[in-house]
Amino acid sequence: MDNKKFKELDAIFNPRSIAVIGASKDRGRAGSAYFLGILESGFKGKLYPVNNSCEEVFGVKAYCSLGDIPGPVDNVIVIVPKAGVLKVLDECGRKKVRLVQLFTAGYSEISGEEGKKEERQLAQKAGKWGFRLVGPNCVGVSRPAINLPLGPESILVAPGSAGFVSQSGSLSLRVAHLGDLSGVGFSKLVSFGNGCDLDSLDFLGYLLDDPETKTVSTYLEGSHDGTRLLELFKTGSRKKPIIVWKGGTTAAGARTASSHTGSMAGTADVWGTALKQAGVIQVNGLEEMVDLLLGFQVLGRLPGDRVTILSGFSNGGGGESVVAADVCTSAGLKVPPLTPETRRLLGDTLGVVGSILHNPVDVSQAHGDPERVNRAVELAAADPNIDVVIFEAVLDFLCSWLSPEKFKELFDRLINLKGKTNKPFVAVLPAGRLQRERDELVKRLLSAGIPVYPNLERAALMLKRMNWYQGFCNAGCVFSKSNLPGWSGIPS
């Protein structure tokens, strides 16, 4: 992306002031929700409500029009009936704003060609006055680092290194929400709706150059310029991991996409092959997307795809071990036998009766003893056949028979051990009744550079995909040469 355009887009995420046109004090409406969300989120810049009644909004002096605001306005969020939009855009132009974010809907997503024509008028206004436009039919842009929340739902997530762009507002909110619950921090989140001015190409191009963004992700229904998009992916995937979740891949989905953003979705096969060749990691859903964002954020690069799984942390691990081997192998990971030397040492630690030591390793014979369990993890991690260490524990079981002190010691030792090995650790902690205990442990593990997943299937798929991207990168990527500042550790 050329420097001028980069600066133009970068400015969008650095507003010194924001005006909300259509800000009302009528709770439950988008106009009040947007305004209140920014007001309460701790956004450091100036915030101005604008509405017809010229009345104070939640204790903040309101203006009758944009022109009445005394200082400069960088970003404008427009929530007005469609009939008033063109007039508002002229006001924005006269005020010399940088960005207009248009929540108002009812364009090409419902009326096809007629809507497209109207959208061209919107874009012409932007061109004429020299501002950029996000929307219409969008929830807009968010930048957690400056406390700028996303959409009328006003989701403010932790700042971090994941960038996300989408036509869809609802899925931007879902990615932000699930990402935040999972420990993903975001650099920028964008929903650009019908994209009559700025669209996928612009925002993806920006995120690929943005130093704050280390992993680029997008939900995509279609593109008006698939060729340029694929070119962008092809160059971009050599710089940063790009994760694409393609919607409208089935007939019913494509029919719905056409009513949604007016996009022609294209077939799954064509997109799938093209994306793969471009070095893009394709996912098929919300959880898969977020799981991969977490993996890249916390683990950075993987040394390989040979995993060991330690089962039986919380109860007998026999069946769990069999299933763990099946799950990881089916996902495409390697589950090699540990060396005879490792198995001998594991036998010394765990005993032989009832023990499964080949890989997976069933540590249940240590009965949760923090020292013996961690000795087993250490041995498995040190095995030359192994690249990644996975352990699984059901806290509802573990806490039912381990004292709080032993429970703490178990994971203290594990975190300490992680600090001394250069191999990635991945935790699988299924949800249960002890939600508070789980939340606390997840935070501790994330801080120690151990990502946490709710089941082994999701952890394995994440690892497989990260490893696929690395294979692609071996031909030479910035990713594979960098020392990955910001790719590791928790959200800043």
Place this chain on the structure above:
Amino acid sequence: MDNKKFKELDAIFNPRSIAVIGASKDRGRAGSAYFLGILESGFKGKLYPVNNSCEEVFGVKAYCSLGDIPGPVDNVIVIVPKAGVLKVLDECGRKKVRLVQLFTAGYSEISGEEGKKEERQLAQKAGKWGFRLVGPNCVGVSRPAINLPLGPESILVAPGSAGFVSQSGSLSLRVAHLGDLSGVGFSKLVSFGNGCDLDSLDFLGYLLDDPETKTVSTYLEGSHDGTRLLELFKTGSRKKPIIVWKGGTTAAGARTASSHTGSMAGTADVWGTALKQAGVIQVNGLEEMVDLLLGFQVLGRLPGDRVTILSGFSNGGGGESVVAADVCTSAGLKVPPLTPETRRLLGDTLGVVGSILHNPVDVSQAHGDPERVNRAVELAAADPNIDVVIFEAVLDFLCSWLSPEKFKELFDRLINLKGKTNKPFVAVLPAGRLQRERDELVKRLLSAGIPVYPNLERAALMLKRMNWYQGFCNAGCVFSKSNLPGWSGIPS
């Protein structure tokens, strides 16, 4: 199963008295955990601790040996070192017990032929004295209806109609735990370990005849008599849905299974084909298993596989609708367009601007208004092209802008509506921060006959599999002719 054998097995689940040999007061050991678990679970029969020190255990008089117990003993749980097992079995024989459940491990799962020989000795003791044996290397049997918990983890789940059998103790515990969290009620849970006497064939045969059990499920690593097992499945699947989760389907999994229960796992392909032909529903993991148990329990039979999805309950539903269509179609369900008449009526209710009305239906234009949202659900449910109604809501979003009163009214109306239609409803409520609110709503929906899933992928897969089984049954099953007492509604 012949009547004599059925009665013999049925008695196992109806013990009037239980003795725990190896019951200790040393918390954290299996012996104390088993005893304390049964003591605290509210088991109505008599419970006797037996141990060498002849000391009181948790306030209950202990006996030095089984023979010292004054009254009759039906079931015995044995947790003693391996060297003492044969002697204990003789004591059990002299006491005329019905069942010995052997937790002690270290047989064929670690020493192959030598272990098998020892197991034959155990089985011979059982044969000689006329009792039945579960194990060795097992956590045993549980029957929630009489407050008999499972294993040393002492999991006592809600009573209900799902039966589960497995070699694996750890996976029995996991199924019980996740099932309970999801709202599944269980009739019987069995982990039979190495199965030297009673095994899959016995317990599956029993559950297929057991009137308390409406759905039969099993985790299976292998069988010493695959032919008989498949015969059993073939007959059984005409009576009740049978769900099989096969472990050891990959090379690494099979290697692990051999260390686990000494089973030869067999290849995935061979099993997969044979199970399908036998009318068995095959699943590939814990969550899939539990999801299907919940589906059969709450929904019973489905009228078909044509679904409608209502998105946008909690925020804009555009992207969510596209993805919902993709997910359901990819899972193999049908997402047909609603009739023009339904769409016209939906248009009257939801308006047209920004609305997606073909199917999925985006109800976000109703802005959570309970009356309009439910009118949309009612219209979609009444469409002649539709068999099943799915709705999705993220409570963290919904509760952020809907008052508690409106929130309650929304679901009150929905539950009321469900009571007036004969079409199944399925709810998708992703987990989030409002865990208490979600738990309460899940309970209300389950009570109203609406099963709840954490994501649409899992709900869709469950529906697809239930529908597959019905297709199989159309050739004529008890299932398809019955009026499904116990297949519908919450656990009793």
